[in-house]
Amino acid sequence: MTSRLxxxxxxxxxxxxxxIPVTMVVLTTVKTSEDFYMNPIGIPNSFTMQNMIQLFIxxxxxxxxxxSLIVTxxxxxxxxxxxxxxxxxxxxxxxxRSLLLFxxxxxxxxxxxxxxxxxxxxxVNALGLNNSLFGLILISTTSFMSVVVFIxxxxxxxxxxxxxxxxxxxxxxxxxxxxxxVMPLSAPSIATAAIxxxxxxxxxxxxPLLFIVSPEKKTLPLALLDFxxxxxxxxxxxxxxxxxxxxxxxxxYLFMQRYFMEGITAGxxxx
Amino acid sequence: xxxxxxxxxxxxxxxxxxxxxxIVPTLGAFFYSITDWDGVNQQFNFVGxxxxxxxxxxxxVFITSINNNLKFLLFVVFFQTLLSLIFALILMKNTKTNIFxxxxxxxxxxxxxxxxxxxxxxxxxxxxxxxxxxxxSIGLGMLTQSWLGNPDIAIFSIAFVQVWFHTGxxxxxxxxxxxxxxxxxxxxxIVDGANKWQRFTKIxxxxxxxxxxxxxxxxxxxxxxxFDLIFAMTGGGPAYSTEILATFIYNSAFSNYQFGYASAASxxxxxxxxxxxxxxxxxxxxxxxxx
Numbered sequence: 001m002t003s004r005l006x007x008x009x010x011x012x013x014x015x016x017x018x019x020i021p022v023t024m025v026v027l028t029t030v031k032t033s034e035d036f037y038m039n040p041i042g043i044p045n046s047f048t049m050q051n052m053i054q055l056f057i058x059x060x061x062x063x064x065x066x067x068s069l070i071v072t073x074x075x076x077x078x079x080x081x082x083x084x085x086x087x088x089x090x091x092x093x094x095x096x097r098s099l100l101l102f103x104x105x106x107x108x109x110x111x112x113x114x115x116x117x118x119x120x121x122x123x124v125n126a127l128g129l130n131n132s133l134f135g136l137i138l139i140s141t142t143s144f145m146s147v148v149v150f151i152x153x154x155x156x157x158x159x160x161x162x163x164x165x166x167x168x169x170x171x172x173x174x175x176x177x178x179x180x181x182v183m184p185l186s187a188p189s190i191a192t193a194a195i196x197x198x199x200x201x202x203x204x205x206x207x208p209l210l211f212i213v214s215p216e217k218k219t220l221p222l223a224l225l226d227f228x229x230x231x232x233x234x235x236x237x238x239x240x241x242x243x244x245x246x247x248x249x250x251x252x253y254l255f256m257q258r259y260f261m262e263g264i265t266a267g268x269x270x271x
Numbered sequence: 272x273x274x275x276x277x278x279x280x281x282x283x284x285x286x287x288x289x290x291x292x293x294i295v296p297t298l299g300a301f302f303y304s305i306t307d308w309d310g311v312n313q314q315f316n317f318v319g320x321x322x323x324x325x326x327x328x329x330x331x332v333f334i335t336s337i338n339n340n341l342k343f344l345l346f347v348v349f350f351q352t353l354l355s356l357i358f359a360l361i362l363m364k365n366t367k368t369n370i371f372x373x374x375x376x377x378x379x380x381x382x383x384x385x386x387x388x389x390x391x392x393x394x395x396x397x398x399x400x401x402x403x404x405x406x407x408s409i410g411l412g413m414l415t416q417s418w419l420g421n422p423d424i425a426i427f428s429i430a431f432v433q434v435w436f437h438t439g440x441x442x443x444x445x446x447x448x449x450x451x452x453x454x455x456x457x458x459x460x461i462v463d464g465a466n467k468w469q470r471f472t473k474i475x476x477x478x479x480x481x482x483x484x485x486x487x488x489x490x491x492x493x494x495x496x497x498f499d500l501i502f503a504m505t506g507g508g509p510a511y512s513t514e515i516l517a518t519f520i521y522n523s524a525f526s527n528y529q530f531g532y533a534s535a536a537s538x539x540x541x542x543x544x545x546x547x548x549x550x551x552x553x554x555x556x557x558x559x560x561x562x
Contacts, residue, residue: 007361010357010358010361011358011361011362011372014354014358014376014438015372015375015376017435018375018376018378018379018435019375020401021390021391021394021401022378024390024393024401025390037399040399040400041400041401041404081284082284082285082288083285085281085282085284085285086281086282086285088281089278089279089281089282092274092278093274093278101282104289105285105289107293108289108293110492110544110545110548111297111541111544111545112492112495112496112498112517112540112544113496113498114495114496114498114516114517114520114521114537114540115297115300115537115540115541115544116293116296116297116299116300116537117296117520117521117524117537118296118299118300118303118310118520118524118530118533118534118537119295119296119297119298119299119300119302119303119534120292120296120299121310121524121530122296122299122303122310122530123291123292123295123296123299127291138288138292139292141288142288142289142291142292142293143292143293145285145288145289173275173277174274174275174277174278174280174281175277178281199380199381202383203381203382203383203384203385204383204499205383205384205385205498205499205502205503206498206499209502220383221383221384221385221386221499224383224385224386224389225385225503227389228389228503233396233399235393235399238389238393239389239390239393242386242389242390245383245385245386246381246382246383246386249381249382250381253378253381257374257377260377260380260381261373261377261443264380264440264441264443264444265443265444265447
């Protein structure tokens with residue numbers, strides 16, 4: 001009985017440390033700034049949508065929202081395409097060739113981005129990709145490719161070889177085997193990887209910070225970062241931004257929770 | 272099995288991107304680390320190992336940032352591993368309540384570091400915040416602090432946020448590991464009269480050792496990647512007390528325009544991470560238990 005109580009208390013305390021801040025964020029966004037400074041943590045005495053509206057009219061946050069959507073969707077699409085190609089080759093080859101490719105392409109997973117961001121800055125400038133969403137998409141695709149190869153190639157290894165052999169005997173081309181046999185069977189790992197990567201791209205700060213300068217091209221996290229300088233302690237405004245930056249992911253999370261959790265297991269666990 | 276030559280065409284887009292945006296910059300870090308490049312001018316001079324010797328012998332901020340990285344890492348690895356294991360043990364059965372709690376604990380992971388940084392900057396704020404009034408109201412007023420302003424504790428305040436941010440995520444790794452332990456082992460142990468603690472130390476702990484190693488390794492790499500959170504919360508201050516290697520590299524390059532110098536720091540970071548990764552691989556292989 002006592003052990004059940006201890007367990008409940010532990011879980012409840014950690015649960016509250018998550019629920020209380022989240023509730024506080026939501027409540028703060030409907031406060032007027034006068035109400036907030038009088039009563040920063042209490043129940044709102046006022047109800048206003050002005051903060052949210054101001055973000056769209058004053059900060060044009062819809063542009064940032066659109067940029068984040070463009071960058072996330074394009075990166076996830078490109079990343080899955082390119083990484084599934086690589087994974088397919090890794091699966092089709094045998095022995096050291098396969099291992100070498102796998103090792104090479106997952107290397108990026110282990111190195112923090114700060115390790116090569118300075119020369120990367122040089123490369124991006126030299127290619128004229130600075131301050132362009134297209135450049136940001138290519139860089140993010142490369143950066144998250146490794147973890148997708150890790151997840152998808154790991155999954156493809158479990159596809160029965162006999163299926164592939166049958167297609168080879170039937171005279172299918174490599175493209176047909178990839179498109180008609182391997183990809184449909186890999187759908188679960190593709191979905192898991194897609195979710196895993198979209199969370200990371202949606203929330204990424206470093207690459208937009210390095211490569212995007214114009215306010216109208218900024219993604220949400222980068223635009224949000226500027227709020228610190230613009231609004232200081234005006235938390236009703238800052239938290240309204242937090243809500244807008246989080247809602248798309250929260251909606252996806254509500255519907256596809258399972259894939260979020262599978263992503264972390266697949267992305268870390270293959271030992 | 273025969274492989275058609277056209278198979279290699281599949282590698283072209285991946286190779287092209289990986290080469291341009293990963294391999295070239297990673298090797299480039301070594302190259303720039305022996306120059307005095309300022310990031311703006313096209314010309315630069317080769318300075319040999321000068322950047323490395325100044326980093327390691329003269330630069331107190333660099334030494335501080337390694338030190339802070341270590342404090343941050345130890346705090347996060349210890350508490351995140353411990354908490355996630357405890358929660359995984361409590362929530363491992365797939366009941367409705369447990370699935371709800373797992374989803375709740377996992378929730379912070381889907382937020383952006385910037386959002387998390389703002390939420391906790393508010394909670395920690397000395398005058399407006401949530402934590403200090405809370406401590407006062409429960410009679411612990413003497414513990415109130417400037418949580419991010421006091422150089423002695425700021426790094427730990429951020430480390431706590433990192434734990435809050437990612438415990439639910441690594442808990443999922445532990446749950447997967449725990450659910451893979453064959454139930455018959457526990458049944459046999461119960462028949463043999465083993466108590467709860469014995470079952471944990473003799474069955475669970477050894478069998479989830481691979482998961483533990485993965486969690487520790489993943490958390491370690493994550494601590495080196497905590498750039499976003501620290502950058503948005505304190506930017507490395509006050510008085511460099513929350514500067515870690517990643518923010519040091521960023522600041523040397525983009526605030527001080529010492530790109531060559533920052534590249535040398537990148538190489539040091541690369542060596543540290545590579546070393547830790549190798550150690551982790553060896554541990555994973557050694558901890559594989561057959562059952």
